Amino acid sequence: MAENNKFKVENLDLFYGDFQALKSITMDIEANKVTAFIGPSGCGKSTFLRTLNRMNDLIDTVRIDGTIQLDHQDIYKKDVDVTDLRRRVGMVFQKPNPFPMSIYDNVVYGPRAQGIKDKKVLDEIVESSLRAAALWDEVKDKLHKSGLALSGGQQQRLCIARTIAMKPEIILMDEPTSALDPIATLKVEQLMEELKKEYTIVIVTHSMQQAARISDVTAFFLMGELIEMGDTNEIFSNPKKQQTEDYITGRFG
Amino acid sequence: MVDFSNPRASFDQDLEQLSNMLQELSNEAIDAYQQIKIALQENKKDVALEVVRHDDVINELTEEINDMAILLIARQTPVASDLRRIIATLRMSSHLERVADYAVNLAEYILLNVEKDLETYAAIIIDMIDHLLKMIEKVMESFHKQDAKLARQVAEMDRVLDTMYTKNLNDLFEITRSETTHTAVLATQTILILKYMERAGDHVTNIAEEVAFLVKGKTYEFNKSSVKMRYLNDTE
Numbered sequence: 001m002a003e004n005n006k007f008k009v010e011n012l013d014l015f016y017g018d019f020q021a022l023k024s025i026t027m028d029i030e031a032n033k034v035t036a037f038i039g040p041s042g043c044g045k046s047t048f049l050r051t052l053n054r055m056n057d058l059i060d061t062v063r064i065d066g067t068i069q070l071d072h073q074d075i076y077k078k079d080v081d082v083t084d085l086r087r088r089v090g091m092v093f094q095k096p097n098p099f100p101m102s103i104y105d106n107v108v109y110g111p112r113a114q115g116i117k118d119k120k121v122l123d124e125i126v127e128s129s130l131r132a133a134a135l136w137d138e139v140k141d142k143l144h145k146s147g148l149a150l151s152g153g154q155q156q157r158l159c160i161a162r163t164i165a166m167k168p169e170i171i172l173m174d175e176p177t178s179a180l181d182p183i184a185t186l187k188v189e190q191l192m193e194e195l196k197k198e199y200t201i202v203i204v205t206h207s208m209q210q211a212a213r214i215s216d217v218t219a220f221f222l223m224g225e226l227i228e229m230g231d232t233n234e235i236f237s238n239p240k241k242q243q244t245e246d247y248i249t250g251r252f253g
Numbered sequence: 254m255v256d257f258s259n260p261r262a263s264f265d266q267d268l269e270q271l272s273n274m275l276q277e278l279s280n281e282a283i284d285a286y287q288q289i290k291i292a293l294q295e296n297k298k299d300v301a302l303e304v305v306r307h308d309d310v311i312n313e314l315t316e317e318i319n320d321m322a323i324l325l326i327a328r329q330t331p332v333a334s335d336l337r338r339i340i341a342t343l344r345m346s347s348h349l350e351r352v353a354d355y356a357v358n359l360a361e362y363i364l365l366n367v368e369k370d371l372e373t374y375a376a377i378i379i380d381m382i383d384h385l386l387k388m389i390e391k392v393m394e395s396f397h398k399q400d401a402k403l404a405r406q407v408a409e410m411d412r413v414l415d416t417m418y419t420k421n422l423n424d425l426f427e428i429t430r431s432e433t434t435h436t437a438v439l440a441t442q443t444i445l446i447l448k449y450m451e452r453a454g455d456h457v458t459n460i461a462e463e464v465a466f467l468v469k470g471k472t473y474e475f476n477k478s479s480v481k482m483r484y485l486n487d488t489e
């Protein structure tokens with residue numbers, strides 16, 4: 001495995017009962033890069049994303065074959081501490097899901113669970129995480145109001161802040177900007193640009209422009225298969241596979 | 254009923270129109286050279302003048318292609334082969350415009366010289382025009398067929414045009430030195446004209462390179478000049 005690979009996925013199959021949602025996926029995900037997953041609805045992007053921090057474990061019909069290594073360690077081995085895995089591999093979901101508690105408590109939920117109690121430290125985490133998520137200015141005067149009282153786009157950024165507060169190594173984002181206005185979208189994109197210096201980012205997006213703008217590597221999925229993966233510059237200027245070309249140019253009927 | 258079989262149908266129509274505009278531009282360029290041939294063969298100054306006047310139409314058409322390309326980029330955010338097609342068309346149109354500009358230079362040459370003088374060099378100029386026209390037709394064919402091999406043939410045809418130029422150059426150069434002032438001036442003007450034809454061929458070759466770029470997604474340089482070849486080593 002190359003030195004800068006975070007994940008190494010080999011021959012991954014995933015079944016929901018009888019239905020095979022992922023077919024022999026093999027890919028490397030590089031550290032300190034933004035990797036974008038694109039593909040039509042239902043092709044398996046979210047399913048695949050969830051295999052990277054074992055979120056699929058929560059669905060009891062799911063069966064998995066193949067291997068996923070994170071820093072050379074098989075994450076599906078019996079002795080793996082899944083809670084620790086999910087701390088290292090943070091996730092922002094397609095739909096914002098703030099906890100029914102204050103904005104402040106949402107952000108420090110993870111750090112507190114890790115045993116941080118010092119108020120000053122927690123305050124700092126709250127401010128830096130909310131700033132990083134481009135939400136600070138909008139909420140700094142109502143940190144103790146409910147997270148549920150925010151708009152959809154603000155809730156999404158709160159969830160991003162909550163994820164950042166955990167100081168994960170990898171951040172998985174499932175269409176994180178689908179509910180955001182263009183400015184907030186650009187802020188989140190800027191944030192990813194910044195975050196990738198320290199973290200590894202994997203993002204699912206339906207916006208070709210977003211994938212083209214922010215990602216270093218793009219992976220195109222179709223009906224559970226990985227069709228093509230490569231340098232984003234290549235994929236958007238001269239993709240190798242006709243299916244990729246058809247999809248990104250919108251000729252996919 | 255909406256037909257969902259091609260979600261980009263209207264964009265495809267726009268791309269088609271853009272290609273048609275480029276074809277129209279090449280037709281205009283070809284037409285200009287055909288008029289030049291008539292003016293040269295039959296000493297028709299009014300036909301030459303018409304070529305000069307008509308240049309505005311060609312420039313306008315080039316501008317229209319520019320505008321349309323910019324609009325399509327802004328509104329359709331094209332990627333991959335769509336983007337290459339628009340960028341290539343944009344660059345091809347500016348090469349075609351230059352090719353047409355040289356026809357205007359030829360028209361001026363015809364307007365400036367009397368019949369007897371024009372007759373002296375008409376044959377060699379027309380030979381080069383005929384060859385140039387074949388190149389333009391072939392390059393447009395390669396564009397419509399998206400055929401990179403055909404495009405490469407245009408580059409080979411350009412070498413023939415280069416040879417036609419250098420072959421005549423030596424003779425004309427002799428004349429500029431040895432004969433009367435009038436004859437020398439005419440020979441010098443003719444050298445320029447032949448040089449323009451040779452340059453026009455280079456632009457057509459550039460168009461062929463655009464076709465190859467469009468098809469293959471890589472940048473090509475078909476004809477390196479022999480001087481460049483001699484002084485640059487093969488690291489490129």
Ligand SMILES: Nc1ncnc2c1ncn2[C@@H]1O[C@H](COP(=O)(O)OP(=O)(O)OP(=O)(O)O)[C@@H](O)[C@H]1O
Nearest residue numbers: 016019021039040041042043044045046047048059
């Ligand atoms: N919990 C589940 N049980 C059974 N089938 C599922 C489940 N979740 C997803 N699927 C199926 O697996 C396939 C992939 O779904 P997935 O959610 O990964 O697609 P996606 O690429 O993320 O789509 P979208 O872009 O619409 O979010 C779909 O056919 C879907 O119906």
Ligand SMILES: [Mg+2]
Nearest residue numbers: 045046047094
């Ligand atoms: Mg999804």
